[in-house]
Structures are given as C-alpha cells and as structure tokens.
Amino acid sequence: MSIATSVLSELLQSIPYLRPQLYFKASLTALSHAMEDQVLAATLEQPLVIASFQRERYYRQEAHRYLRLAQRSNQIYVLSAPETDFTHSSEAYEKIAFELEDALSQEWHLVVIADNYATCLVCRESLGSIAKSKQIPEFNPSLDTDTSRRFEGIWTSERGVSVKAAELLLNRILIYRPDLASKIQYARQRFGIGETKSYSPVNQITEFACDIDTDPFVQRLVTYLQASQYKLHKAYRSITAQARKERLVNSISTAIRRSLDPHEVLQIAVQELGQHLGASRCLIYRAQATDAKATIEHEFLILGVSPICGQTWELKKNPLFQEVVQQGEGVCVADTMNDSRVTKSAALSSIAKKFAIRSWLIEPVLYQGRLLGIVELHYCNLPPHQWQSGELDLVKAIATQMGAALIQAEAYANLEDLNQQLEALDRTRSNLIAITGHELRTPLSTIQVCLESLASEPDMPLELQQVMLNTALADSERMRKLVQDFLTLSNLESGRVEWHPESLTLQECVDLALSRLRARPSVEQPPPIKTKISQNLPLVRADGDWLVEVLAKLIDNACKFTPPEGEISIKATRNSKQMVEVTVADTGRGIEPNRLEIVFDRFYQEEGALRRTTGGTGLGLAICRQIVNGWGGEIWAESTGKDQGSQFHFTVPIVKGSEEEKRLKVKSK
Known part of the structure; x- marks a missing residue:
C-alpha cells in the first residue's frame, strides 16, 4: 500500500495560521540534532519521538543516535523507505518501512513530545531539489546529502502543533503497523494526542506556556551551526587549494602543449612546483631504474639555500631511490634527523647534512611503469615540514604530467629519426633505380651488340670474333657480380x-x-x-x-x-x-x-x-x-x-x- 497524502499538507490544513518556511539541509540537520540531544539531556522523562527519513541511506547515518534515544524512552518510532535491510521490527525501537511511492519519501519529519516541552519538524523537499537529485548518478549516493538541498515546512516548539503532527504520523504508522495499536493508544492517552481542540496562536501561548529550560537546546543548536560553519570554511579552503592545484597543473599542461623541448617543460615545472609548495629546494632530473648516477638538470631555490644544479647525484647507493624503484611510488621523509633510512645510511646522512635537508620527498616520474625521472622536494627550515595528503597528490599529478611530456618529446625525437631514415630509404631507392638501370643497361647493350654482330657477320675475321666473345663474356660476368652483390647484401641484412x-x-x-x-x-x-x-x-x-x-x-x-x-x-x-x-x-x-x-x-x-x-x-x-x-x-x-x-x-x-x-x-x- 502507498499513501499519496502529504503530512505537511494535512498539518497546514488543520492549523491554517501556520506559514511554511524555507530551510537548507544543513539547518534542518542542526535543528534535528539539537532536538535529539535535548531528549538525551533529560534524565526522568520518557518522551514520544517520531522520526521519518526519506530513504534508508539517510536513516543509516543516524541509526547510532536512535540507539541512544531508545535508552531514554520506549516510545521511539522510526519510518523509512527500505533500500536494503530496513524492515518492520520492534527491537531497540519501532521501525516502520513504508513504500517508496508514499508521500513520506519526499518529506522529513521529527516530532518530540515530553511532559514539559514539545517540538516538531515537518518538511517537504522542494521540487527543484528533487529534480536535481534525480540527475545525480546512483553509484554515488553520498552526493544526495549535499547541503544545497532545500526543504519547505514547519519547525516549532508550540505544543499544539507538535501534538497534531504526532497525531498525523501515528495514524500513518497504524496503517503500516496495525500490531502497534495498543502501544500507540498508550502514547495518545499519555500526551493528549487526538483530543478535539481549536488551534490559534493565542490559545497556543496561553494554554501551553510553561517554564521550560531551553538552554540545552539552544547550546546544542549553536554547536551544530558552528560545526556547519566550520565545515563550510573547510570546504572553501579545499576548493581554493584545488583551484591552485588546477592552475599549477594547467600551467604545466600549457607548457607541454606549447613546446616539445623537455628542458623547457621541466624548467617550468620545477619553478611552479617549488613556489606552490613553498619548498626550500625543488629538483627534477632524468633517471632510469638501472642508473648508478644522475646529473641534476633543473632546480628551484629560495634565498639562502645552496644550489645543487649541475652536480652528480649518487643513485645506486641511495636507499631512498632504490625504495622508489622497487615500490614504484614516492618516498616521504618527515625528519631526516630521526628517520632510520637516513640515519643508517652514511651517504644519505652526508647529503642531508651537506645541503641542510630536514624534510625530504622523492617522487618518481613514471610512464606506464617505466621510470623516466625523479622529482625531489627539500625543506631546510625548522620545524620539519608536515606533509599533507593534498601536497603529495599534487606532486604525483605534476610527475604524471612530466612523464607525459618526456614521452611526448621522446616520441617526437623518434619521429624525427624515423623521418631521416625514410629520407635515407628514399635516397637508397633512387640510387638503386639509377645504379641498377645504369649497371644493367650498359652491359646488356654491349652483349646485344656483340651477339648481333656475330650473328649478322658470318665472314667476320676470327680475331674480331674472339674480341666480341670476350667482351660479351666480361659484361655478362659484370652482370652476374651485380646480381650476386644484391643477393648477398639482402641475405646479410635479413639475417638469413x-x-x-x-x-x-x-x-x-x-x-x-x-x-x-x-x-x-x-x-x-x-x-x-x-x-x-x-x-x-x-x-x-x-x-x-x-x-x-x-x-x-x-x-x-x-x-x-x-x-x-x-x-x-x-x-x-x-x-x-x-x-x-x-x-x-x-x-x-x-x-x-x-x-x-x-x-x-x-x-x-x-x-x-x-x-x-x-x-x-x-x-x-x-x-x-x-x-x-x-x-x-x-x-x-x-x-x-x-x-x-x-x-x-x-x-x-x-x-x-x-x-x-x-x-x-x-x-x-
């Protein structure tokens, strides 16, 4: 069964003076958490709590909170549209599974009714927000909880409104769970739910006014709002860092597109990367897995740091380089004074001391698993640099770009070599045609003339006949040698x-x-x-x-x-x-x-x-x-x-x- 009637619509019809407000999801999350924490802060009361989630995925995020609420009251009701294993049950609290076609699947409800206070949150997701959520791929459900989702509805601490909202929800629960009739009847009698009353703002103020300490609720609400503000600030910082990263990667990509000279591309990369990460020194050099040494070709420095560019870097006796080769991933040293890989290696200790390296990062430049070069970042200041995951990801992204640049330059160089080979082959073909034509045509012409003379001149003197025969034999030997040379070279070059x-x-x-x-x-x-x-x-x-x-x-x-x-x-x-x-x-x-x-x-x-x-x-x-x-x-x-x-x-x-x-x-x- 499915119910198309909206709880919010029914509540607004029952209490005409109510005016719905617009809420963002972050605000509703803060309000609902504050309402739940007010229940947790109570010691003696056993309030009625009714929570309706749109989907099981949203319920799973709050399930641990409702286990704690169940320790405060036995009148806890949770409604949700099942997606995996959510079903009717009566374990720690009552679960009510409604169909996805039910109007509840578009609403968000939380009602709390206690002896001395009552609050309710009854909202419906706006049509624009629903349309946007349908465009989100199903394989990434976390995007559905984006804080930009908007709801329209009521949040109030007026007891009459809260009681009416509880009545509407309990009626909906009875349709799905008739077995809870006696338990729901007890809740109705205890909290006066279902009694016929006329609702107006004046009656609400006079009839249900009481001395309630709202400070716990307010403090909780402020805490959640501050947490949301902190998350928003953190998101802005993440967006800014991502924008800086994209600008850096784009600058490297632009350099790659603009030039096929690997020296120019790597020089731009070392400058941009060193400045962006605030390194004392940034190095980029060519290296292969089997190299024993490498020459530092590109370097970024800040003032007061000694240069290394042009010097030879030992690789075979460098444990950090060997670790990079074996693992195919970057190596990070937070503090060279305390890292055993450095302290146990005389060569690394000497390098760290000579060039004042306190924090050290070595990232390989790879292309399809093949090592093409190395990127090194040195921090020479105190205290040691604390590496952030975003920094490591950025260095890896830049190394990937440089790998593509080096392969592109290598492919271009190979293409030039291939063009030269093709030009040489074309010249060879032309020479072959010219030489073969000349070398074959000349002796053939001579042989033809000699044979025609012998055939047409039977009275030719014997001495002249012998000259003709010797000439024909010499030229036929010349042709035989030509063909033999062709075959010999062909067999040698083909390995036959x-x-x-x-x-x-x-x-x-x-x-x-x-x-x-x-x-x-x-x-x-x-x-x-x-x-x-x-x-x-x-x-x-x-x-x-x-x-x-x-x-x-x-x-x-x-x-x-x-x-x-x-x-x-x-x-x-x-x-x-x-x-x-x-x-x-x-x-x-x-x-x-x-x-x-x-x-x-x-x-x-x-x-x-x-x-x-x-x-x-x-x-x-x-x-x-x-x-x-x-x-x-x-x-x-x-x-x-x-x-x-x-x-x-x-x-x-x-x-x-x-x-x-x-x-x-x-x-x-």
Missing part, C-alpha cells in the same frame, strides 16, 4: 646467412683473396700489393669464406681508386682487445673526412651514380660492414683527404684458449 666459424690463419685468407684477384680478367694492370702479416700472429675465429670475401672486396676497392704507379699494402696486428686488426691501405684517390662513415652506406658512390669513372654498384663496403658485424668485429675508414690515400681497418676475434699452440702446430705442418 648461416655462419660457420672456424680457427684460421690470416695469411692463408689473404693469399686466397689475392689469388681470386689475379684470376679475374682485368683490362688495366693493378698496382703492386704488399703484405705485412706477422708470423706470430694468433689464429682468428671467423667464417673462412666470408673473411676472404671481405679481404677481396677491400683489395678490389683499393685497386679501383689507385693508379698503376701507386701502392696497396695489407697488414695485420694484434690489438689490446683480444682482436686482430687488419688494414688495407692504398695511395690512391683518398676520402674526404666528412665522408669516412657514409662510404659504408648502400649504393654510395663518391662521384655520383651516373658519372663515375670506376665500375661497381656501391655495395661492396656495405657488404663488408655486414660481414664484420656478423662475427662481432668493427670496420672503419681513415683518410687525410683528397688524393691522400685511404686505409680501411677491420677486426677479427682471436681464438680463445690455446691459440698459440694451434698456431705453432699449423706452422710446423
């Missing part, structure tokens, strides 16, 4: 090459490379080649075929750029890194110093793709670099400039263990 390392003598590999060069037909006479390989050189460990390939290509490259009157030398020595360093030097054209690295790029041609005087595809040195990197060595070029000759160096690992014994055995054979 199977390495077969073995113990080798470098002299044998040099001899094989030179024999390959001599066996190749050549139009021009190559320059003289000298070898300087020490006999006591240890064995090297590499794939023999690929080592010979590297030597052959470096020698071939030297021959291309060295005139016949020049000289090529091959030498090898053992360096201090357990490697053999091989050098192929020439007295030829030389290399500009700014091109010493790019000569190893694919398709690099010193004279350009289409106007060079030497053959080749520009893949030889790129292939050499891939091979040397494959066995863990290094390759580089040296030259003092144009026409000053060049030297190409590469390293090969030495055989570990008894390489000297193996070398001697090979030598004896």
